[in-house]
Amino acid sequence: MDPMPRLIALIVAALVVNAGVYGGFHFYEQRLKQAQARATLAQQGKWNHEDQQRERARKQAVDAKFGINAVDRVVNDPAVDILGLLKVLAGQDLPKTGQVTVGVERFTEFSIYLKTISALPAEQRVAYLRKVLSRINPAYVFQVAFVEEDGPTMAAEQSCLLQIKDWARASDAAIERACF
């Protein structure tokens, strides 16, 4: 029998076995890497979720240290500047259809404009002023203007606002006398 075909078959078989071993391990390594990538991705997703929850909880904890309600938290938070504080104070418990604008001019003149469809009665204006000015130094507020849509504006100016020494305790009559 001619030995050559047997020899060639053997060489081919050897090459096939080698190629199979190489291919098999290569496939195995790729699977390992893919599994690792999937696990890393899943882990990262889980960590991101944990981070978000933790951040939320931490923000709540820090906020709780600053106060029990939203206004207290802003008043006590040193990161909130004068304009930010005024925006929160001026925007709380607005009358129906009320729109508020807060701005600053000439560096130090902070103004609040409360626009309503109809003129606010005096007691509501007094209550609004008290709510805002009892939580901030009145020297920062240049004016609080009550604007009636297409109607006249009533402005409580700084010179009047400064007449009230304690905005939390002053009587309504004293505020009305000083400001309107």
Next chain:
Amino acid sequence: MSPKQTSADRAQLLFIAVLILGLASAAAQIGIRVALARTLTRKLAKATRTAIEEREQAVKDSEAKFQATLLDAEAAVQEGRASQVREQEFARRQAMDPALAKSAAEKRLLEMATVGQDRSLDAAARLQKLAKMGSPKGSGVRVTKEKKGYSVEAAVPLSSIQIDAHGGKVDTSDRHREVRRVVAGIMRDLFAFGASSGLQAVEVSCQNLVKVREGGTAQDRNEYLELIRARLEPRSPQSFDWGTMSRTEVLGSMRVIHDEFGRITTRR
């Protein structure tokens, strides 16, 4: 041994040799691949461990930072730090920190501060420039040399005073309020940036252009009706801290020479 037998034996030997070589190469290939696979597995496991360790460290660090923030927040409330920070902010605003200049009026104040320091101009020219910059467009300004310094007079046309009614209707009271504020603003700014140039007094008036038709003629004549005139003449202007002086304070200290608005303002 016949030559045919010899050739068969040689072929047999060659076959065995190739077989051994094939098996050896397959074994070597398996060995190398197993080693590489183990290395890869170890490397991946190490990467996972490192990532977990780094994550644990990061969580630990952020927790420590959070605890510090929490303690700081508590201390901030106890110390009343928020109001201190706002006082500092207000002081920076009074000192006209350029970082806080947002509006055109604020940028104009910064420019006026630069002009107030400009020693390339003489005092009268500096005050003239400041008065122009500090008054609304179209205003007339005059700088007069006095015994002990200078006085500035500004005449502001009513039409140059813009009033933002914020959705309301502008009436005489709003106009009066705004005019008084503009007058006080001119005075305050001129003293804030011109007191060092020897400014002693500022007088500001606001006028409205009216057309007058005299009897018997068909032509209108322009007349300026002076609505308000006020003067500020502090005893020693240089001793004031004008930077912290607000328009409200100037309104309280200026002398109103006459005010026609009082006659036409309707009572609400």
